[in-house]
Amino acid sequence: MDAPTAVGTGLAVLGSRDVLLKLLGPTADYLGNEVKTFVQKCNVNLDNVFQKAVKKLGTDIEESGTVNSRVLKHVMDEGRFCEDDLTAEYYGGILASSRSSSGRDDRGVAIIALMKGLSVYQIRFHYIAYTICRDLFRGQIRNLADHAEVENLRFYVPTRVFSHAMGFTDAEDRGAILVHNLFGLHRHDLIDNFTSGDSGYLETKGRSIPEAGVIMQPTMQGAELYLWAMGLKGASGTELLTAELPSVLEAV
Structure with missing residues (x-):
């Protein structure tokens, strides 16, 4: 079976071939046999990050796009151990923001590196x-x-x-x-x-x-x-006070 169809049940995104392909595009191939490991370990943490990414994309997930493979790698590395829900929101937003038509945009790698230095x-x-x-x-x-x-x-x-x-x-x-x-x-x-x-x-x-x-x-x-x-694609920071955000988290 190919990577997406090798996923077991019980995980909302990793367990759905269609949603996984919509989210990641061809980059989903990089999951390979690791998906089986995720399922065997009941990796709900990573699936939680993916769910948040899907939610932030909303109807945009129906548009053609792919996530840069380097970004996916770092989200996978960090997301599987992410038990804090707000931190999962951040990783989900970075994953959603990294989706582009070409998959070239890897700015998320630098942002994840910054995240890794924060408690x-x-x-x-x-x-x-x-x-x-x-x-x-x-x-x-x-x-x-x-x-x-x-x-x-x-x-x-x-x-x-x-x-x-x-x-x-x-x-x-x-x-x-x-x-x-x-x-x-x-x-x-x-x-x-x-x-x-x-x-x-x-x-x-x-x-x-x-x-x-x-x-x-x-x-x-x-x-x-x-x-x-928050899932704002291509953000530089200048849009902080003016942009309409695709997702707004509930007050913590």
Whole structure:
């Protein structure tokens, strides 16, 4: 049997020859006998990523297209071990965004490499921050490559809002994770010009803030990751505030 027909039942995408071919195009051939291994191990994690990719594509999946084989390889490597649902959304979005008529577009490889350097905490923080940024400034025409313009997109979020949205348990050190998120995302150029602390500290930075919180601004690379995670094909990051997104995740 060829690769797609070798798939067993119980997996919504890997178990369907037609859907798998629509999603990946000829690149599906690269799955080969590995599909049997996925089925034997009940690899619901990877199938979950594929389901999210299919959902993000919507009716576009009926159009001819293929996913670059290098992108598929990295999604397979990471997706099979992806148990965090939001992280799966990101990989599914990158897979959907990588579909092109020629299969040449392999920008997803670089974006996945960036993803591999992030923890689930940082991915969730990134999603929260950019969703808030987009909601606050949607419709504004800003050049995210222009530092002066991006400074006008600097925004504040109370620490309690982030803590709630992060879904912390009592066993997790919220302060340490906040530091991990802020400095980690800044190191990867996913946020910029950030500061955090109580209202007194923020006031010393020239901000009259009623409670502890975080102030930051977006970056082009952070916007690019967000848009690819949402499934926006060909996104550069400049479209953060203006594009209609093909998928919007429910609030975390």
